[in-house]
Amino acid sequence: MKSKSSYLILIYLVCFLNAQYSGDEVIWKAVRSFYNYDTGKAISILNDAKIDYPENPTVHLTWVAARWLHSQAHDPLDITWHTLNNDIDFVIPIYNELIDRFPDDPNYKLYLGSTIGLKARVSLGRKEWLNTLLWGYRGFKIILNVAKNNPEIIDAQLPLGIVEYYSGMSNPLVRWAASGMFGLNPSTVSGEKKILKAAEKGQWSWIEAKGTLAFMHLWINPKPKFALLFSHDLVSNFPKRYYYRVLYTESLLNNSLMTDAYQSLQMLDSMFSDLTDIHKDWYLAYRKYEWALYYYLNDDYPLALSSLDISINNYGAELDIILGNAMLLKGKIHDLLGERSVAIEYYRRCVQLDNYSYAIKEAEQHINKPFRK
Incomplete structure (x- = not known):
């Protein structure tokens, strides 16, 4: 990794x-x-x-x-x-x-x-x-x-x-x-x-x-639930740290707290302009992935795919953990849209990252079995 x-x-x-x-x-x-x-x-x-x-x-x-x-x-x-x-x-x-x-x-x-x-x-x-x-x-x-x-x-x-x-x-x-x-x-x-x-x-x-x-x-x-507990403590103590806001936002999304997640996403947007240019290069992909996850959970697949394309094509972070999740989510959406060959392509790209994340395990499963929501 x-x-x-x-x-x-x-x-x-x-x-x-x-x-x-x-x-x-x-x-x-x-x-x-x-x-x-x-x-x-x-x-x-x-x-x-x-x-x-x-x-x-x-x-x-x-x-x-x-x-x-x-x-x-x-x-x-x-x-x-x-x-x-x-x-x-x-x-x-x-x-x-x-x-x-x-x-x-x-x-x-x-x-x-x-x-x-x-x-x-x-x-x-x-x-x-x-x-x-x-x-x-x-x-x-x-x-x-x-x-x-x-x-x-x-x-x-x-x-x-x-x-x-x-x-x-x-x-x-x-x-x-x-x-x-x-x-x-x-x-x-x-x-x-x-x-x-x-x-x-x-x-x-x-x-x-x-x-x-x-x-x-x-x-x-x-x-x-554990992720939400820990990330909430971090954003409470260090409200200006962008990475902790990312952790908290995804924790809210994964716990289906959509109203709070939307507010946190808006905070990610407002905080982004205060980052240095280098940090913007790192975190653009993170921010767009969190929005993509929000759109996906609300069944807005076109907006989700648009955000995922920006995240994947502009990935500048040193760790590829979000990149893998973005590719996995893109594969899932293409499966839901009946575009199996495209889905498999992104599952395979995810697996190639080989970064020990849970996304790799999911992608390996869906190469053989199409994703269903």
Whole structure:
């Protein structure tokens, strides 16, 4: 499965925030700012916080993440990767020094592991597959060791749960790696329990944990009521974050709450103009897909197909999860219209994405058996 910025960008950052260090309240203001897309304000806060609270374990990685998110929204990809890589190289020696000064505090090691893990994200973006594996292994090994020795850090359950969940869905080699290399349980059930624990009890990881659970229960293992519960919390706390509004809108649609869904769709439209050009390229396809789903559920197939064509033909997001769902829905509509050959074409295009989503399973079924509403 391809990596997705809005889904994984902040995992390393928020997993280990603990409100016990001088400056945490200031850093939280920055975190709230960049979750609401005000990355410029977040960077300004963190530039000062790095000077005022240099021993705070959170501030340095938060600064890296804020600059990364800002660059993603405004710069070409090559500049984004260059900026992120340089910032990581700047921060790693700071964490090594803090570990030497405070060897009994596990949080500095956790942040070091998280920072090293972000090097894997740089390598992934540059398609340097070996470096992706090596940096990812180095970073996660540090995180895992600290988490096992400090079970009281509930927030650490999130990255462990994500690895267990997705390795449980993967091929035998990946499951072996999760079990043999890291001692984890490659199981979707075990992984989801850890993510849920972080969502319910994590001091800070609840944000990304609920985002992960909403994502899972919309597109991996559909449970519409759970998706609605988690996505509602997210839009309530971060009303300006477009991605969370997308999650909430589809959750409303999948729970047949059509009046609320229509209002949420209108909010997606009104919020769209405030996005940067890069974010507009990402989210146009998402917005059009949500409208297509709304039209489909109201039996307006011409409008649904028109929106789906825009979504599919203008897909600019890094993760192809919505693309797969758009192709599946287009196939279903063509089946309902008696256009079987066109339907099969889109089912096959969906399956070719091979992204572990529930849409793939549905498309495989309907290649052999026409969809009926």
